[in-house]
Amino acid sequence: MPASPPPPPDLTEVSSWYREHARDLPWRHAEFHVEYGAWGTLVSEFMLQQTPVSRVIPHLEAWLHRWPSPAAMASATPAEVVHQWANLGYPRRALWLRRAAIEVTERHDGVVPRDVPALLALSGIGDYTARAVAAFHYGDRHPVVDTNTRRVIARAADGCSQPAPPSKRDLDRMSELLPQAEDQAAVFNAAMMELGATVCTARAPRCEICPLASVCAWLRAGRPDTGDRRRRQARYEGSDRQARGAVLRMLRDAPGHVLPAHAAAGDWPDPAQRDRAIDSLIADGLIEATEGELRLPN
DNA sequence: CAGGCGTGGCG
DNA sequence: TCGCCAAGCCT
Known part of the structure; x- marks a missing residue:
């Protein structure tokens, strides 16, 4: 029983x-x-x-x-x-x-x-x-x-x-x-x-x-x-998430929410990581790329 | 189900 | 300093 x-x-x-x-x-x-x-x-x-x-x-x-x-x-x-x-x-x-x-x-x-x-x-x-x-x-x-x-x-x-x-x-x-x-x-x-x-x-x-x-x-x-x-939260410092945050912050603050692609976190220490971040932001619909520029979508 | 996804304050 | 933590959701 x-x-x-x-x-x-x-x-x-x-x-x-x-x-x-x-x-x-x-x-x-x-x-x-x-x-x-x-x-x-x-x-x-x-x-x-x-x-x-x-x-x-x-x-x-x-x-x-x-x-x-x-x-x-x-x-x-x-x-x-x-x-x-x-x-x-x-x-x-x-x-x-x-x-x-x-x-x-x-x-x-x-x-x-x-x-x-x-x-x-x-x-x-x-x-x-x-x-x-x-x-x-x-x-x-x-x-x-x-x-x-x-x-x-x-x-x-x-x-x-x-x-x-x-x-x-x-x-x-x-x-x-x-x-x-x-x-x-x-x-x-x-x-x-x-x-x-x-x-x-x-x-x-x-x-x-x-x-x-x-x-x-x-x-x-x-x-x-x-x-x-409980699940441990991944380290933020040095992460792709941090790179995404940096790119998005630049565009949020930019006049017209648009910047030349090289200016959006262009000084990011790891260029490959920066590009990954940009690609994933595009995939999420948070940003878009047109004519060498990055912008928030209208 | 495990992993990815921002940001900042606090001990 | 650094890891933990915060009224989760999506894939």
């Missing part, structure tokens, strides 16, 4: 904690949702994909002021969005966001869809972003799983110091823990993320102030180092 899986722990205490300790962020104001609708949430979630909150906030307001709807964004050029994206990082996200805006305009009459499958079908939207929009803007009950949520579950429920790599199972896992009521589920999703971002952090968790301290399996076990199966 196989052992039955342990019952999921009750982590709903995070929701009470969240109501008192949530940071005051733009997308947590009702007016934000009234002003920009699901589009505001979608843009914020795109920017927050791997970029810290503190760097997103100033860019978010400027972006939504310039392009307050999917239709407005859909008429912008790639050059305009890449320039506006500035130094948020991973500039392909700017192109994906623009493409998603076009898709919303064409497929959904300019209204960001509420259904998760429809959201998943949009460019640049995966399991996290789709459910974040459906849960945080529309208020529907979905498991919203990001790196913070996975870390809190790994520690509090599984007693591990770090989460396993992302997996589809994470969604089922979060579903088990999610309160049944829609309004409570939305708060719980946000609360798990907030706890992971501000208390149950990757490097120096503050267990002494954690609302889950009394139920946390990891703390109860003495915070053991259970190993780390």
Whole structure:
């Protein structure tokens, strides 16, 4: 007779904690949702994909002021969005966001869809972003799983110091823990993320102030180092990514977003690497080459 | 599934 | 100084 899986722990205490300790962020104001609708949430979630909150906030307001709807964004050029994206990082996200805006305009009459499958079908939207929009803007009950949520579950429920790599199972896992009521589920999703971002952090968790301290399996076990199966980020210094970043930055800053090909990172120490970077940027649609010049696409 | 993809702050 | 880390997604 196989052992039955342990019952999921009750982590709903995070929701009470969240109501008192949530940071005051733009997308947590009702007016934000009234002003920009699901589009505001979608843009914020795109920017927050791997970029810290503190760097997103100033860019978010400027972006939504310039392009307050999917239709407005859909008429912008790639050059305009890449320039506006500035130094948020991973500039392909700017192109994906623009493409998603076009898709919303064409497929959904300019209204960001509420259904998760429809959201998943949009460019640049995966399991996290789709459910974040459906849960945080529309208020529907979905498991919203990001790196913070996975870390809190790994520690509090599984007693591990770090989460396993992302997996589809994470969604089922979060579903088990999610309160049944829609309004409570939305708060719980946000609360798990907030706890992971501000208390149950990757490097120096503050267990002494954690609302889950009394139920946390990891703390109860003495915070053991259970190993780390996460994927290591490749070294950035000297990488192709760094070369791409240098070329793109030159073009973002150039008048008319155009430069002679030899001027775009022409002094890069490794010419072969520079050429690889240019080719891959072209392949990604981030730049184009015409008549000995490089430019952001119009 | 593993690897690629920016940028900057922090311990 | 240098590696880690940040509300992931695509191929």
